[in-house]
Amino acid sequence: MSAGDRLDLTLRLVQNAGKLSVSELAGRLGVSEMTVRRDLNALESRGLLRRVHGGAVPVRPREEGGGFLARREWQAATKDRLGAAVAAMIEPGSRVLLDAGTTTVHVAEHLAERAPLTVAVLSLQAAEVLADRPGIELFVVGGRSRPGERSLVGPLALRTLEALSFDCFVMSIGGVHAERGWTELSLDDAAVKQVGLVQAARTVVVADATKLGVRAFSRVAPLSAVGAFVTDAAAEDVQTHPHGPLTLQTLREAGVEVHLA
Structure with missing residues (x-):
């Protein structure tokens, strides 16, 4: 397990448990308590958890979420691995x-590699990341930028999407539930995803394993509406x-x- 993956798993374990001791984390991760303390200090310095006597607790309840900037560092190594796996699926x-x-x-x-x-x-x-990349013809869908997320939503975004066709829609998701299907926290984001599903020949959903079993506010589509789902291998671990x-x-x-990365 790489250092980045170990940090991601440490964060998940603390988030799920609400509080864990250094000794409990060392046993679960198979590393020394010194390594756990160093990892906890690194996560605390990035504002992702809080050290307490003998262990750590989450910085906020899991269900509170947070905007893009608040979530950017959450499981960064895992998300980068997922990003590479999805990009490799694009022709x-x-x-x-x-x-x-x-x-x-x-x-x-x-994506520049493809x-x-x-x-x-x-x-x-995403527009900032892809701007001026060689071989990438970039289109920025119009619409209203949702505060905190900077996602593009609203009637203008919907009308633009309805005029276009895609080979592949790479879709993020707020939650995936066995009965509820694909769900999203925001009604605006859900509406954009629903149009994207219609306009694309194939849809690939990418999300880290914390989204499994989550019933978010707005239903996007049934599970069968999607062709592929890419998540991390920790999704198979019933303990986390x-x-x-x-x-x-x-x-x-x-x-x-289902692709596990």
Whole structure:
């Protein structure tokens, strides 16, 4: 396990448990307590958790979420691995619609390796990453920038998408639930995703394993509306993600290709 992956797993364990001691983390991760203390200090310095006597606690309840900047450092190593895996699935010459979100920004960083591509983006962050990249013909979908997220939403974004066709829609998601399907926190973001699903020949959803089993506010689509789902291998670990194995099984039964990165 790389240092980055170990930091990501440490953060997940603390977030899920609410509080963990240094000795508990050392046993779960298979490393020394000195290594755990060093990792906890690094995570605290980035504002991702808080050290307490003998262990650590989350900086905020899991359900509170946070805007793009607050989530950017959350599981950065995992999201970069997911971004590389999704980019590898894109054929050169494709027309790609890239959704907003912290994970899809990592997809954007790897898309230049698949050039030439035509890429339409639904976030200002992805536009900044792809601007002036050789071999990338970049389109920024119009619309209103949602405060905190910088995702592009609203009637103008919807009308623009309805006029375009894509080979692949790389979609982020707020939650994936065995019964509820693909769900999103924002009604505006959900509406954009619904149009993207219609306008693309194939949709690939990318999300870290913390989204499995989550029922977010707005339903986007049934599980079967998506062709492939890319998540991290921790989704199969019932200790860190209690709903992960069941959700993955339900996805496969719905005909969704599941890729673990």
